[in-house]
Amino acid sequence: MIAFSRAAAAALLACAVALPATALPAQAAAPAAPAVSLSAPADRAAALRLPAPTGRFGVGASVLHLVDRSRTDPYVPSAGARELMVTVHYPAARTARGDAPAPYATEEEARLVLVGVEKTDPADIRALAGIDTYSRKDVRPAPGKHPLVVLSPGFGAPRFLLTGLATDLASRGYVVASVDHAYENSGMSVPGRPALTCVACTQLHDGKIKGADVTAVRAADVRFLLDRLTGPRAVATWPYARTVDPTRIGMAGHSIGGAAAATAMVADRRIDAGVNMDGAFHDTLPADGLGGRAFMFLGTDDEMHRPGGVDSSWDTTWKALDGFRRWLTVSGANHFTFTDAPVLLRGLGVPDEGATIPADRALTVTRAYVGAFFDQQLRGRPQPLLTGPSPLHPEVRFQQP
Numbered sequence: 001m002i003a004f005s006r007a008a009a010a011a012l013l014a015c016a017v018a019l020p021a022t023a024l025p026a027q028a029a030a031p032a033a034p035a036v037s038l039s040a041p042a043d044r045a046a047a048l049r050l051p052a053p054t055g056r057f058g059v060g061a062s063v064l065h066l067v068d069r070s071r072t073d074p075y076v077p078s079a080g081a082r083e084l085m086v087t088v089h090y091p092a093a094r095t096a097r098g099d100a101p102a103p104y105a106t107e108e109e110a111r112l113v114l115v116g117v118e119k120t121d122p123a124d125i126r127a128l129a130g131i132d133t134y135s136r137k138d139v140r141p142a143p144g145k146h147p148l149v150v151l152s153p154g155f156g157a158p159r160f161l162l163t164g165l166a167t168d169l170a171s172r173g174y175v176v177a178s179v180d181h182a183y184e185n186s187g188m189s190v191p192g193r194p195a196l197t198c199v200a201c202t203q204l205h206d207g208k209i210k211g212a213d214v215t216a217v218r219a220a221d222v223r224f225l226l227d228r229l230t231g232p233r234a235v236a237t238w239p240y241a242r243t244v245d246p247t248r249i250g251m252a253g254h255s256i257g258g259a260a261a262a263t264a265m266v267a268d269r270r271i272d273a274g275v276n277m278d279g280a281f282h283d284t285l286p287a288d289g290l291g292g293r294a295f296m297f298l299g300t301d302d303e304m305h306r307p308g309g310v311d312s313s314w315d316t317t318w319k320a321l322d323g324f325r326r327w328l329t330v331s332g333a334n335h336f337t338f339t340d341a342p343v344l345l346r347g348l349g350v351p352d353e354g355a356t357i358p359a360d361r362a363l364t365v366t367r368a369y370v371g372a373f374f375d376q377q378l379r380g381r382p383q384p385l386l387t388g389p390s391p392l393h394p395e396v397r398f399q400q401p
Contacts, residue, residue, distance in 0.1 A: 004110050037102070048347030050340060052095075052165045054367065055171030057142055059135035060358050061102035064088060064238055065191055068224045074217050075183040075200045083196075084221055085180040085188050087159060087230075088238060089135055089170035091142040099136035105129045105160045108195050110180055112160060112187030117350055122346060134167050141240045142173075147248035147378040148229065150264075150271075151178040152338070154255030155214060156201050158185045161339040162254065168367040174374065177229065181221050184214065211256060211282035211314060218260035219267040222251065226270055248272060248378040252370055254339050255279040262317065265290050266320035273377035275370055277338035278305065281313035289322030294377045298338060298369060301329035307401035316386050318401055324377065327399040330365055333358035338366045357395060365393055 014272045037179035053059060064086040071082040087102075105113075110129040114120070149169055159178040165175040180188040187195040203209045207386045226249065228234065232242035250273040251261040258276030263283050269291070278299040297314060305314055306329060318327060330337060334354040342359035345352045352359070372383040384390075388398055 001376065006057075015233055022287050027169070047349075048127055048344065050133070050167075050343055051363050053168045053171035055168065056090075057173060058094060058139075058169050059133075059170045060090050060092040060137070060139040060141060061133065061135040062088045062090075062138050062238060062240070065238070066225065066228055068221075070297055071220065071224075073182060074213070075203060079182075080391035082221070082224075083182045083190060084225065085159070085182075085190060086225065087163075087166070087175045087178045088240075089163075089166045089174075089178070090240065090243060091146060091170055091173050092136065093140045093142045099139050102135040102137045103129060104133050104163060105158065106189040106195075109158055109160065109187045110187050111197060112197065114348075116186065117348065119348060126286070127312050128275070128344065131163075133163055135161075135170070141243045144175055144243070145245035146175045147250065147372060147374065148175045148177065148226075148244045148246075148286070150225065150249070150251040150259030151176060152181070152218055152222070152251070152253035152260050153178070153185065154253075155204070156185055156198055157254065157257075157339070158187065161341060161344075164251075164340045164343070164363045165367055165370060168382060169371060169374070172371055172375075173214055174378075175233050177225060179225060184217075201391050209257070211280075214256055215260040215263040215282050218257070219264040222260070222264045222271075226268065228269075246270070250274065250374050250378050252277065252374075253279065254296065255335065256282070259270060259283070259313075262290070262295065265293060273374065275373060277366070277370075278333075278335050280311045281317045285317060285320035289320045292323040294324035294373070295321050296326040296369075296373050298328050300333045300337070301331045301395075301397055302337065305329055307399050315401060326373070327401065328369060329397045329399055330362075331356065331395045331397065333362065333395075337362045361395075365395055368393060368398065 068082040073079045073082045106130045107125055110125045131382035153159050153161055159180040162178050166178050169176045170221045182196050183199040185198055187197050189195050228237040229241055229244055230246035249271050250270050251264055253261045254277045256279050258279035259275035259281045265274050273294040275296045304310050337355055342352050342362045346359045372385040375381045376383040
């Protein structure tokens with residue numbers, strides 16, 4: 001993986017965006033962006049607005065605390081069993097004005113992530129935690145069975161950075177499980193205890209673990225999550241688990257979360273399709289690739305993730321893929337373009353270094369192509385958007401190594 005610059009760390013999380021790898025060089029550090037406060041709470045709220053979901057369904061949201069008692073936490077063994085926090089967004093039967101809104105993050109999670117950009121104003125913390133997610137807590141789901149998509153964030157990044165994508169997929173008829181992997185992010189709120197911070201970040205920096213260790217842990221986390229959401233006692237995990245179609249499962253992730261999607265697919269045949277959003281791979285696919293299953297790369301259109309680029313893991317993995325595959329790059333993107341970070345940076349008055357694509361446009365492109373990929377692979381609906389360049393999205397380039 002890449003050791004990101006301080007400017008990239010300003011994209012949200014100084015504690016953790018650096019994930020070095022032996023194959024790739026570190027970028028030179030850049031000076032921290034100055035902290036800029038917007039003039040009033042109303043300005044903050046307006047600037048921190050995510051684009052509305054594009055699908056026909058309203059969106060519900062549930063937060064799950066899952067404990068895998070079959071595994072000891074690999075980063076902090078003294079903590080005992082491995083823990084996950086999961087937000088499940090799903091198509092709702094209806095939403096009403098009286099339904100409780102689902103928060104973007106807890107205030108503690110917001111406070112911890114803002115430490116990375118030297119933002120300590122309580123108004124900024126409240127504004128970030130209170131971003132409108134266009135979803136309502138625990139409302140009744142839409143009838144029927146829906147495909148499941150697991151979302152895994154970048155190393156050091158909290159799951160809420162993928163909310164814009166998660167809510168859009170849910171509005172299009174998917175159950176979406178966004179995962180916080182314990183001790184791998186800026187701050188994970190757990191019931192009744194202080195937030196868990198990024199112990200693994202320090203271990204990686206100190207050379208005690210490797211990127212491949214992280215992807216292996218995440219693959220095990222996802223296997224456990226799928227067992228809990230689709231197994232015989234799934235309703236004990238989540239009351240609406242019967243809405244999940246266990247025969248149609250996909251996984252997407254940002255940065256090392258995208259690399260983990262491929263690792264999880266190798267480990268678990270239940271995952272039918274995967275997407276890597278700008279992450280270097282840490283594992284070599286087996287000789288039979290992914291057994292004919294589909295995979296898509298979605299990354300920056302620069303010297304890093306074009307064919308033959310600095311991140312040679314994309315070329316290596318591409319050659320091993322044996323099913324439907326796409327290699328897409330986005331002009332004007334930086335590493336965090338594929339998350340909510342551009343909107344958050346705009347709202348906080350922090351420059352989005354290295355990106356020229358506007359914040360809302362970044363989310364539009366990511367939603368369009370990830371949604372099209374899963375519509376085709378999990379629903380069997382052919383997508384013209386995946387056949388070649390589109391005038392609707394001129395930023396997106398189809399690479400043919």
